[in-house]
Amino acid sequence: MFESLSEKLSGILDSLTRRGALSEDDVNAALREVRRALLEADVALEVVRSFTDKVRSRAVGAEVIRSVTPGQMVVKIVHDELVAMLGAEGETLDLEAVPPVPVLMVGLQGSGKTTTTAKIARRLSERNKRKVLLASLDTRRPAAMEQLAVLGEQVGVATLPIVPGQSAVQIARRAMEAARFGGYDVVMLDTAGRVTIDEELMEEVAQVKAATNPHEVLLVADALTGQDAVNTARAFDSKVGVTGIVLTRMDGDGRGGAALSMRGVTGKPIKLVGTGEKIDALEEFHPQRVANRILGMGDIVSLVEKA
Amino acid sequence: SRTSSSIGTGITDLFVRRKLDAAALEDLEDILIQADLGVDTTDRIIKAVSAGRYDKEISADEVKQVLAREVETTLTPVAQPLIIDASHKPFVILMIGVNGAGKTTTIGKLAQKFRAEGRSVMLAAGDTFRAAAIEQLKVWGERTGATVVARPQGSDAAGLAFDALKEAKERGVDVLMIDTAGRLQNKAGLMAELEKIVRVVKKFDAGAPHAALLVLDATTGQNAVNQVEIFARTAGVTGLVMTKLDGTARGGILVSIAAKSGLPVHFIGVGESVDDLEPFSARDFARAIAGLPEEH
Ligand SMILES: Nc1nc2c(ncn2[C@@H]2O[C@H](COP(=O)(O)OP(=O)(O)OP(=O)(O)O)[C@@H](O)[C@H]2O)c(=O)[nH]1
Ligand SMILES: Nc1nc2c(ncn2[C@@H]2O[C@H](COP(=O)(O)OP(=O)(O)OP(=O)(O)O)[C@@H](O)[C@H]2O)c(=O)[nH]1
Ligand SMILES: [Mg+2]
Ligand SMILES: [Mg+2]
Numbered sequence: 001m002f003e004s005l006s007e008k009l010s011g012i013l014d015s016l017t018r019r020g021a022l023s024e025d026d027v028n029a030a031l032r033e034v035r036r037a038l039l040e041a042d043v044a045l046e047v048v049r050s051f052t053d054k055v056r057s058r059a060v061g062a063e064v065i066r067s068v069t070p071g072q073m074v075v076k077i078v079h080d081e082l083v084a085m086l087g088a089e090g091e092t093l094d095l096e097a098v099p100p101v102p103v104l105m106v107g108l109q110g111s112g113k114t115t116t117t118a119k120i121a122r123r124l125s126e127r128n129k130r131k132v133l134l135a136s137l138d139t140r141r142p143a144a145m146e147q148l149a150v151l152g153e154q155v156g157v158a159t160l161p162i163v164p165g166q167s168a169v170q171i172a173r174r175a176m177e178a179a180r181f182g183g184y185d186v187v188m189l190d191t192a193g194r195v196t197i198d199e200e201l202m203e204e205v206a207q208v209k210a211a212t213n214p215h216e217v218l219l220v221a222d223a224l225t226g227q228d229a230v231n232t233a234r235a236f237d238s239k240v241g242v243t244g245i246v247l248t249r250m251d252g253d254g255r256g257g258a259a260l261s262m263r264g265v266t267g268k269p270i271k272l273v274g275t276g277e278k279i280d281a282l283e284e285f286h287p288q289r290v291a292n293r294i295l296g297m298g299d300i301v302s303l304v305e306k307a
Numbered sequence: 308s309r310t311s312s313s314i315g316t317g318i319t320d321l322f323v324r325r326k327l328d329a330a331a332l333e334d335l336e337d338i339l340i341q342a343d344l345g346v347d348t349t350d351r352i353i354k355a356v357s358a359g360r361y362d363k364e365i366s367a368d369e370v371k372q373v374l375a376r377e378v379e380t381t382l383t384p385v386a387q388p389l390i391i392d393a394s395h396k397p398f399v400i401l402m403i404g405v406n407g408a409g410k411t412t413t414i415g416k417l418a419q420k421f422r423a424e425g426r427s428v429m430l431a432a433g434d435t436f437r438a439a440a441i442e443q444l445k446v447w448g449e450r451t452g453a454t455v456v457a458r459p460q461g462s463d464a465a466g467l468a469f470d471a472l473k474e475a476k477e478r479g480v481d482v483l484m485i486d487t488a489g490r491l492q493n494k495a496g497l498m499a500e501l502e503k504i505v506r507v508v509k510k511f512d513a514g515a516p517h518a519a520l521l522v523l524d525a526t527t528g529q530n531a532v533n534q535v536e537i538f539a540r541t542a543g544v545t546g547l548v549m550t551k552l553d554g555t556a557r558g559g560i561l562v563s564i565a566a567k568s569g570l571p572v573h574f575i576g577v578g579e580s581v582d583d584l585e586p587f588s589a590r591d592f593a594r595a596i597a598g599l600p601e602e603h
Contacts, residue, residue, distance in 0.1 A: 040529055142442070195551070226528020
């Protein structure tokens with residue numbers, strides 16, 4: 001991808017502008033290729049559009065440094081703009097509140113909520129020495145509660161005892177109560193997966209939020225998501241007010257455009273990324289790395305930086 | 308199919324009465340991109356739509372019809388039912404795909420369908436890795452009246468598959484479905500493990516698995532193309548199932564996959580319940596993508 005994008009940009013630009021400032025026509029020609037590359041990386045169309053607008057306004061008239069080609073110059077501007085749009089380094093979970101601090105996990109079916117819940121719990125208990133309670137509010141998926149219980153045992157974190165027949169809101173209340181009684185620092189509330197057009201279930205998660213007043217509402221989303229990422233991010237954000245995003249399956253070979261899409265439409269930071277099925281496969285988000293991945297480049301940036 | 312019709316709404320807005328000029332085509336292109344058709348497939352369809360119509364006035368409905376026809380043409384050859392050849396006893400189905408795509412749930416839905424057809428069904432809990440994956444499959448077994456063969460978590464999946472085959476044969480079961488752990492196609496170790504499962508199954512019955520179904524999540528973007536390519540190479544995929552078409556995702560990537568791989572598409576998943584499985588219809592899917600109303 002690096003090869004093809006930079007080659008294409010070189011092909012288009014380098015014959016036109018050998019020196020001086022980038023003209024609007026030069027930039028537009030380049031941006032057509034950039035647009036294509038972003039779409040192939042699954043960046044949502046509307047985000048691609050606002051992104052290319054930003055790049056255009058930065059690139060037109062930019063002086064081309066003598067030692068790089070105009071194509072490389074544009075790629076560098078694109079890269080920097082991507083990093084800026086993906087957000088700052090080091091955004092992480094905010095647990096600065098009166099304990100027990102509720103953390104609510106939401107997302108589509110199969111996105112990785114339960115696994116991520118356990119991963120975060122492990123990190124909080126091992127690294128931050130917090131006393132964590134896990135609760136599954138998933139009353140629907142077969143063996144969802146057992147799944148969280150098994151994971152809790154694996155990471156040495158307590159799970160709320162399973163009481164059959166309770167609603168998600170009832171379980172959430174019980175979890176908060178148990179956490180208060182038990183002197184827990186953090187309560188992780190895992191929820192059932194839901195499609196955003198399921199009004200009943202979206203209302204359920206809104207009620208859970210109202211009942212627990214979570215300090216963090218984390219949207220867990222699959223990094224392999226396509227154009228639908230914007231719908232998902234918007235719908236969850238408007239219904240429950242997302243505070244951060246966790247992107248799972250970053251260990252895949254997807255380009256990860258969902259990161260830019262979700263960040264772009266919600267403005268919410270990507271706080272963590274999942275990089276495997278294993279319980280320790282949770283990492284900080286590095287905008288730089290994801291930007292390189294989306295465009296499939298890297299060398300060119302350092303090339304221009306050194307120039 | 309219940310694929311969202313917002314594409315259709317988009318087109319209706321665009322082509323009330325409008326010249327099919329470059330700007331109109333660009334708008335149309337946007338709509339297809341947003342359905343995950345991908346850049347190349349979108350380009351191809353846009354070309355077909357504009358051929359002979361460029362710069363002419365065209366109605367919204369006409370655009371939709373042309374679009375649906377184009378998509379349907381690509382999908383028709385792959386819309387094929389899953390045929391259970393009763394001469395194989397058991398008929399072995401291997402269920403594979405990336406994590407969380409819907410493999411286990413689809414097994415449950417298929418079990419229901421086969422049971423309703425009067426077949427005996429056995430399920431092999433081949434996901435020996437994920438927490439409570441075995442329990443999840445057991446619930447589906449109870450729901451559908453299918454026998455479940457399992458070993459403790461952490462056991463060798465290929466060994467479990469072999470045991471299940473043996474037991475299914477002894478009991479004269481009609482259909483054996485083998486669940487597997489989710490795996491990303493770029494993980495060499497996990498793909499080798501899948502290869503081993505296939506090898507062991509073949510050792511038992513050279514013709515098995517009689518179907519290797521790759522489950523694709525409709526919300527997946529361009530990566531689904533890679534998934535198909537690599538799973539096909541590793542496990543000899545014989546057909547596809549696309550899940551989660553009840554959400555806002557439109558599954559447009561299937562159009563690219565159909566064009567590239569030609570693999571049959573058997574079913575779509577439209578919910579989490581046991582009955583939320585429909586046979587794949589090229590016409591319905593194409594009409595849904597183009598925003599035309601369902602036909603009955
Ligand atoms: N490769 C990989 N797999 C992951 C990651 N996170 C989760 N998974 C896998 O994705 C699958 C689904 O994960 P779950 O945690 O059950 O997802 P969920 O969102 O709780 O699913 P529902 O409760 O059914 O909506 C499992 O197979 C997990 O092992 C990740 O970062 N990388
Ligand atoms: N909305 C919707 N949800 C589905 C559909 N099919 C499966 N699901 C849900 O998606 C989630 C994951 O499904 P599973 O069947 O566990 O997926 P899997 O591929 O077996 O997952 P792993 O074994 O963890 O890799 C569950 O919450 C299912 O209920 C579908 O067609 N529509
Ligand atoms: Mg879950
Ligand atoms: Mg499964």
